[in-house]
Amino acid sequence: MKKGYSERDICTKFITPSLVNAGWDLHKQIREEVTFTAGRIVVKGNKHTRKKAKRADYILSYKSNLPLAVVEAKDDTHSVGDGMQQALEYAEMLDIPFVFSSNGKGFLFHDKTGLSGQVERELTMEQFPSPEKLWGMYKVWKGIGEVEERFITQDYFSYSNGKAPRYYQRISVNRVVEAIAKGQNRVLLVSATGTGKTLIAFQTIYRLWKSRLKKRILFLADRNILVDQTMANDFKHFGDKMTKIKNRKIDKSYEIYLALYQGVTGTDEWKNIYKEFSPEFFDLIVIDECHRGSAREDSAWREILEYFSSASQIGLTATPKETKDVSNIDYFGEPIYTYSLKQGIQDGFLAPYRVIRYTIDKDVEGWRPEQGQRDKYGEIIDDRIYNVKDFDRSLIMEQRNAAIAKKVTEYLKKTDRYQKTIMFCVNINHAERMRQAMVNENADLVAENHKYIMRITGDNDEGKAELDNFIDPNSKYPVIAITSKLMTTGVDAQTCKLIVLDSNITSMTEFKQIIGRGTRINEEHGKFSFTIMDFRGVTNLFADPEFDGDPVQIYNPGEGDDPVPPEDGDDNPDDGGNNPPGGGQGSDDGDEGSGGGGEKPRIYYVNNVKVQVINERVQYYGVDGKLITESLTDYTKKTVQKEFSSLNEFLQSWNNVDRKEIILEELLEQGVLLDELEEEVGKDFDPFDLICHVAFDQKPLTRRERAMNVKKRDSFSKYGEQARAVLEALLDKYADEGIENIEGMEVLKLRPFDTMGSLMEIVKSFGGKQKYIQAVHELQQQIYITA
Structure with missing residues (x-):
């Protein structure tokens, strides 16, 4: 082989012919230059860049859904094994067992299955293994028999627009299908919010259904919007084979059923619609957001799963719930695959974030009323120290809400007042007070459209009616959604750029779900990152290894006396808080409020205590996936x-x-x-x-000082009049905008250069392109000469 071949030459002239000669189909089994990540987003002020995406030189598949080998090519100045470490990294990410490196003179073969007798060995260009050889080794390694093979090789649904699952979605689907085909009936899959769990669910169901391994399937979710979104989007390809269970009149001729947990269960026997089906009716159940009700052993939702216990059951979640009392792992088993938020950001499929943390004086110091001090309604306030856990529950400090609203509005005015924003509050009544505070701070935009700010909580029909508009990237209003629990999960807010935390969140599951509201990317609408404003120290949870690690089971049935935590959600207010004494508001622990019987009110309203933000600190998402502290x-x-x-x-x-x-x-x-x-x-x-x-x-030195120093040195005297004018204009542009804006030739098409002649004319005034580039290089040297 002659010397001097580029990497591309090596691929075209040597590697591809070797693969084809070994029996690999050029059009169906060989994919070249496969980009499988998007490239991590790096935010630069109001702009962003992407790091280089990962790209494999070759991915070889037995069938389109079953990749078997990665081949990394190098030019002929490298040894045969120089690409191996890179190929192994890619194979690890892509869940591929056979790894090859080549420089066109031979192959280095790394066998992760261990079936070759040795881990690595060199092959000639004529010894590359056939598809049948690698597929046979793969089946032995995975323990796949003839029966399982028929189901595992079922193709994905083929989209008309050429859309294909991302690499982690393919791994998720393949692992679940393989597990179910082998008879595993409980499967847990963990994938970060915003990574397309519904697409994973659809392709998994489609392949199991199309292969006829599973014939009648139930998809369960706990929010009506989740079911409707699923039917309208990913699941629409099931067409007339699919139905939604709405009432007791059930048509059993369908094959794909979607339902709300709440729609098929209830405390009254007549509400248990699921019992209209025989226990053996469904042979596959997919549970979306399974960290919610189905994680609890004594929940009504778990009843459904146990009723259909003979069916294979797949739990999908971004945040498996693992406490002493509640466990997804105890029911479903260890996750079959985990795709984390950190990995999603690293790959460029999820948006990075920054955190702005605020410290409020009364949160740090606490607040104690003066002896005999009364609240705004004349009630004597219990004499004790109130702290951040009391605020907006047992004690309403109105100026605290006003201070937070002011800070949020200052941020919006400094950045973009029309960026979609979600504010999370302690409870529904706190959300209403925060809505009022935000309206007062943004009176100008509220006057233009009262839907600029909306409280979207479970008790408010007007707010809930606007949820779809908030989610819709093309809908301008609402801009600011104020909530407590309703929007913590399952809300596909693709363009949400700001999350405000003013709630005492201690649950890691809830925290992960809330952060997930901002992680989606929407390039069309310029959403590449998001900001978290934290007023209660909630983002301390980022430092917990559990935040982005693999879930660990700590469930101990029967141990301890801790009460089972309440279900997420806020369909009903959890306390009064917005009504003066005498309203009979119920408390969190079941005590009655002051209802005319002379009891002290549970909630005090204080409007004359000054509150200050005493510290503000910005933290950024680091290259290691942790916040820079x-x-x-x-x-x-x-x-x-x-x-x-x-x-x-x-x-x-x-x-x-x-x-x-x-x-x-x-x-x-x-x-x-x-x-x-x-x-x-x-x-x-x-x-x-x-x-x-x-x-x-x-x-x-400022840019203007540097520019003035260059002018004082009269550095342009050797150039003609037109060239001098161009260089002086470049220097002015540097002073105004910075060095990056004068380095390329494209700047010559902009003002004021477009008035000095065409690009060709300007370059000609320097004596040609190379001399123009040299002049700009000398200008840069002059700018930094004082250094």
Whole structure:
């Protein structure tokens, strides 16, 4: 083989012919240059970039839904095994057992099944194994017999637009189908919110149904909107084979049934519609959001699953519930596959976030009434110290709500007042008070449309009616949804950019669900990241290893005296809180409020206590999937010094690179957020000066100061009149906008350059393209010469 072949040449001239000669079908079994992640999103101020997506040179499949091998190619300057480590990383992610590396002279074969006798060995270009050979080894490794093979090889539903499951969706479906085909009747699948669990459910059901392994299937959810969304979107391809169970008049001629738990169960026997079916009627049940009711052993929902116990049952959730009293794992078994929020963000399928944490003085210090102090309704307030757990439950501190509304509104005004926002409150009545506070802070936009702010809670028909509009990316209103529990789960808010936490959330399951409201990406509407404003220290839960780790079963039936936690949801108010004494509001623990019998009211209303936000701290999502907890300047200093050991090393790199943006992008990928750093240090500084100042304690110069220094040196005298005018305009543009905006030639199409001649004419005034590029390079050297 001659020398000098590129990687692409190696693929075309040597690897692909070897695969075809081994019996692999070029059109059905061989896929080249397969991109399987989207590339992690890195936020840069109001803009974003994506890191490079992962791409495999070859993925070989026995059938389209069953990938068997990854092949990584290198050019002929590399050894045969140089691509192996990269290929192994891809194979691990893609759940593929056979791994190959090649430089066109041979293959290095890594067998993860262990059936080859040795883990790695070299093959000639003529020895590549056939599809039948690898499929046979795969079946032995997986323990797949003839019966199982028929079900496992069933194709996916083929979309007319060419849409295909993402790699983690394919792994999820394949593992579930394989488990069910082998007779496993309880399966748990964990996939982060926003990763397409409904598509996974549809493709799983479709393959099991199409292969006739499962003939009558029930899909259970606990929110009407979830059932309706599912039927209208992913499940629509079942057509007239599908129905929704709505009442006791049940047509048993359908094959795919969808139902609400609440719609088929009840405390009264006549409400238990599910008993209209015989226990053996369904042979597959898929439980969406199974962390909710079905996790509890004594729940009415679990009754349905136990009634249809002969059916295979698949639990889907982003947040399996594992407490001393409640366990998904105890019922379904260990998750068959977990795709985490961290992995979703790393792959670029989910949006990264930043956290702004606020400290309120009364939350830290607590508040104690003066002796005999009365609330706004004249009731004497019990003398004790009230803290953040009491606020908006037993004591309403009205100025606290006003202070929070003010901070949220300040943020919206600084960023975008029409970004979709969800505010989570302690309870329904707190949500109503917060709605009032937000309306007062945003009176101008509320005057334009009263639906700018809506309380969307389980007790309010007007609010619930607007939920679909809030979710719809094309609907302008509502902009701000204020809720307590109703929107914690199952609400596909693709364009939600801001989540506000003013609730005492201690449940990891609930916290994960709430964060999931912001993780979806919607490129069409510019949603690539989101912000969390935390007023109660809830985001401390990010530091818990359980937040993004594999679920661990801690269920101990019969142990301890802890009460079973109440079901999520807020279909009814959980306390009064919005009514003055005398309203007879029930309390959380069942006590009566003051109802004319002389008892003290459970809730006090205080409107004359000053409340202040005493601290504000911004935290960013780091490259390791954890929040950066140190200050941005400290993090920047540590990160830059890790990359460049001294100021001289940084200066040398900066001056040697033609496009400064390359260094800035590399630092951005390491979590150095220069746009945010500008907010702390100063907006008029060049990124160069920000880095030198923060990392190496150098005195910074503003861009305008640097530009003036260049002009004072009269650096353009050797150029003609037109070229000098262009360079001076570039210098002004640098002073206004920064170095990145003068590096490319595209800038010459913009003002004021478009008035100086065409791009070709401008370049010609420098003596050609190369001389223009050289002039810009010299201009950059002049800008940074003082360094």
